[in-house]
Amino acid sequence: MNKQKVAVLGGGIQGICVALALAKDPRYIIHLIDKNKSLLQETSLINEGKIHLGFVYALDDTFQTAERMLHDGLSFAPTLEYLVGHKIDWGRISSSRFEYLVSQHSMVGKDLLLEYYHKINDCYQTLKDDDLLHYLGNRLDSLLPPLEVAGLDNFGEIKAGVVTEEKSVNTIKLRRILLEAVSASTSIHTETDCLISHIRRDVSGFRLTGEKSHAAWQENFDIVVNCLWTGRLQLDQQMGMLPDFKWIYRKKYRLLAMLPTELQWLKSYTIVQGQFGDLVNYETSQETYLSWYPSCMKGLSHEVTPPKSWSEEADQEQIIRESLTSLNRIFPGIEMARVLNLSSGVIFARGKTDISDVESELHTRFEQRV
Ligand SMILES: Cc1cc2nc3c(=O)[nH]c(=O)nc-3n(C[C@H](O)[C@H](O)[C@H](O)COP(=O)(O)OP(=O)(O)OC[C@H]3O[C@@H](n4cnc5c(N)ncnc54)[C@H](O)[C@@H]3O)c2cc1C
Secondary structure, three states: OEEEEEEEEEEOHHHHHHHHHHOOOEEEEEEEEEEOOOOOOOHHHOOEEEEEOOOOOOOOOOOOOHHHHHHHHHHHHHHHHHHHHOOOOHHHHHHHOEEEEEEOOOOOOOOHHHHHHHHHHHHHOOOOOOOOOOOOOEEEOOOOOOOOOHHHHHHHOOOEEEEOOOOOOOOHHHHHHHHHHHHHHOOEEEEEEEEEEEEEEEEEEEEEEEEHHHEEEEEOEEEEEOOOHHHHHHHHHHHOOOOOOOOOEEEEEEEEEOOOOHHOOEEEEEEEEOEEEEEEOOOOOEEEEEEEEHHHHHEEOOOOOOHHHOOOOOOHHHHHHHHHHHHHHOOOOHOOOEEEEEEEEEEEEOOOOOOOOOOOOHOOOOOOOO
């Protein structure tokens, strides 16, 4: 059988999942191409890893984002297990449960938020008996365990708190699992250090050009799947396929830190609703993920590709100082955390304005086509 030669562009989580899915079909031979020297080094590595169940989308009053997130959140683990071909010990790679802390500056009132969380749980009741779905290895009775957030008085500026079953996965550990699956596949050829700059259609399929290890490179493929995230629209534009909606790139930092001993009791938290932040503690890791939106968001662009200047680092000291000072208003004492790493990634989404705008499309994610 003549196999079709497929180029999967981008070795982040999207590209790897596409490559693993295609590798299950004997008709394809897959070239997984990335500009970095190894896979999964960019957004999919530095992100918070939250497997959303819809709790942060209370500003979508159509409820469609929550419905979509809920279904997709419950599909994430079974889909990955299917793709890597074995069960995953999610307990070892996930965070503690998220507690949602309602800020006194929330864009949505406390009662409305609580009503919204209960609506998500009602929706979950219609999905929980589906054998194909589970949430990170768990088949839960309810997404809202009947628990109070312990020691609400310990948190500053907080009006209410709700314990949820939502969790994050540790992206460093998930990366290892995905890389093992890619290496184990005989149908996937990994091409790293390969920067794609052009695509054009020719009689037999597509011609890709770029640079491999800094030397000119070109190759023909029958099929191309574009999973380049920040690089995606540049090639889509060359194919006359720019999206018909407005998009927004946001450059966002995150901190990895060691908490002071007296704060090591902290679980994982999302502060809602608006431009606040998150604190994530993973079960088998000493490091805590921290972000404070107003201090960590360092760029917004509607261009075809994010500005070149985004590859230069912003003032790191300032981001760390401002983030910790702001988080200290919620988690007193966190100012003393020892920051181990500060990195940034880019979020690409449909929308025109930032999340401070209640009308922003960033609050409604059900129509995303990325
Ligand atoms: C700070 C932050 C926190 C986030 N938190 C969450 C969260 O909690 N939950 C959630 O669901 N999502 C979250 N996201 C979004 C999530 O990270 C992205 O949706 C996801 O990682 C995108 O995966 P990807 O594979 O498309 O992109 P990437 O991981 O960026 O992969 C794209 C790959 O393409 C390669 N590439 C790009 N251009 C070229 C080129 N021209 N030639 C060759 N290779 C190229 C890159 O090297 C990269 O490896 C967050 C994002 C950020 C920035």
